[in-house]
Amino acid sequence: MKKYLIAAALVAAAAAAHADAVQTLRAFVRDVKSGRAEFTQTVTSPDGARKKTSSGRFEFLRPDRFRFGYEKPFQQTIVADGQKVWIYDPDLNQVSSRKLAQALGATPAALLAGGSLDGDFTLSDAGSQGGLDWAQATPRTKDGAFRSMKVGFRGSELAAVEIVDGFGQRSRLDFTRFEAGVALPAERFRFTVPAGADVLEQ
Template identity: 60%
Template sequence: MMTPFRWRFAVLSLAVGALLTPLAHADGVASLRAFVKDVSTGRGNFTQLVTSPDGKKTRKSAGSLEFQRPNRFRFAYSTPTEQLIVGDGQKVWLWDADLNQVTVRPMSNALGATPAALLSGGSLDKDFTLKDVPKASASGADSNLEWVEAVPRDKDGQFRSVRVGFKAGVLAALVIEDGFGQRSRLDFAQFESRVTLPATRFQFTPPAGADVLDQP
């Protein structure tokens, strides 16, 4: 399993682009390209399920997110424990309330060919191979979604693949598989797009007495 920081960071990277907007496209790749092009700000809620490579261990969580491109996001976990992840355009901050511990990394070293880079749209075709996923390969409610799979061109990265699901052109789900076979799924709801967000939402000051760990 990933360390708490690694799997939290894998998910926080999604907040750069995770928001709904109606898009008039009929397939996953076209919907992803339009989503990346047209959505610049938003906020909403999420639920998350992380599953171990053998499928025997799971971890559920929920929270809210806000984002403003480029590279500004606020990802607040409310359950099972309180954690806050903020990207201020320069650095990524992760605060664990129970430990009163802050982990910080430079933004330039934190994204790369990750789901954040995928959804922020800077280098879709440079960093990823994109392909539509046939609906026949999905089951249940997932069969109603248009799926696109993005495989990083860098085979030495942290992720094997990212699947993005759209419903009628609206972002609905993300499924991430890391290099160890761990799976993380996020389902989105109650999103608002093109909202005005104050700059203070993407600023972070470590709480008094917190341990601050700088990572390269």
């Protein structure tokens, strides 16, 4: 669950020059229909003492389709096909699935999928830090899986997303080679259950 919430990540990218981070985020949600990038994800425990790092690639195609491929240190694939979110763990040969609406709700991934930005989130400018301009999105509902999300831009380019979950754990995705508006085949967002895999419906 947490990883595709993080997939959250995708939510943010580029738009008009000279726009502040909130305006850039709004323009992205409104105008950018597809994209892909490479990412490095760092998850930090609430006390800051423990960190885990992973990396991979993501792609999205609105409405309601995205693909996260975690490659290191372990492989995992997360696909939203417009109806369901599928998570495949090849080491366990196990697949779990959940209806898209139930899986997303007011989450960062809902923005990626084409959700309601101002309806589901309170937006504010979070200033500049580390060479990035940040927009903060706080969910209007207080019983969700995460507390807040910040989206960082370098100029008009998506650079990072930070998410704090309900337990205070912090996840940061740093992006490279982000491409907006690319042509992506629909087949990239179809998931076929591998032969012999256990399937868990949630």
